[in-house]
Every structure is written in structure tokens, then in C-alpha cells.
Amino acid sequence: MQTPHVQRSSWVDARPSPAAGPIDATASELHNCHSEVLFLDARTRLEYLLSHIPGALQLTRDQVLEQVPKSQTVAVVCLSGHRSVPVAKWLAAQGYQRVYNMKGGFWKWWWANYPTKSGSQP
Numbered sequence: 001m002q003t004p005h006v007q008r009s010s011w012v013d014a015r016p017s018p019a020a021g022p023i024d025a026t027a028s029e030l031h032n033c034h035s036e037v038l039f040l041d042a043r044t045r046l047e048y049l050l051s052h053i054p055g056a057l058q059l060t061r062d063q064v065l066e067q068v069p070k071s072q073t074v075a076v077v078c079l080s081g082h083r084s085v086p087v088a089k090w091l092a093a094q095g096y097q098r099v100y101n102m103k104g105g106f107w108k109w110w111w112a113n114y115p116t117k118s119g120s121q122p
Helices: 008-014 027-032 045-050 061-067 084-093 105-111
Strands: 023-025 038-041 073-077 098-102
Touching: 027 098, 027 105, 073 084, 073 105, 084 098, 098 105
Parallel strands: 023 098, 038 073, 073 098
Antiparallel strands: none
16 A cells, blocks of 8 residues: 655644644654754764764753744654653653654664764764
8 A cells, every 4th residue: 555645844734733742753754854853862972973863963951941942843763762752751741842752763764774974963
């Protein structure tokens, strides 16, 4: 069965508001709207330095609250999709309107051969 083509902005807009908490999203879904999503990397600094999603940030809680508008669509990523869950729940509890947890984490992104980069720069 072929999935219908979804335009980048329509996927983000069509998803329900996660007022009750974060929503799981696949690497494919997030890749399709990569330019509209702020990726927060919940892995260790070493994991981030070795390889991360281009543009992904590692921020402290205070930095998130100071720098990320609550209307921003945010996807939290870790290695396998488990460590990111509490971070995504915390963001939703802080009033962030569109929070997604990447199912399968960075591994799914990497296995799909989506772009990655190494080093300290997002």
C-alpha cells in the first residue's frame, strides 16, 4: 500500500495538538518536514559529537525555556526513542504546543540514510 504524498507544511499542521503530551512521529515523517521542526537531541555530548541530525541542538532546560518559543514545533531525539520520552513530556508540561518524540530515535534516522553530521556545530 502506498502512502499518499503529504506536503511538508500539511503534515505538521494536520497532526493533532499534543496538549495531553507528546506525539510519537517516525523518522520519515520528521524528515519530510525537517525545515519546520526544531530537533532537540537528548543524547550524551559524545553521542552528539559522533553524529547528529543537521540543525539538532543540545540545550539545557533553562536554554530551552529562554530560546525556544512555545509555538515552535519541536522533535526530541535520542538514540533509540526511549530517553527522549521524558524530555518530550517535560516540554509538553511546560506548555510547548507541538512536541514530537522520534520513534526509534537517531538509529531510525541513520538507517534511513537521512543526512547526519559530526562535530559540535548543529
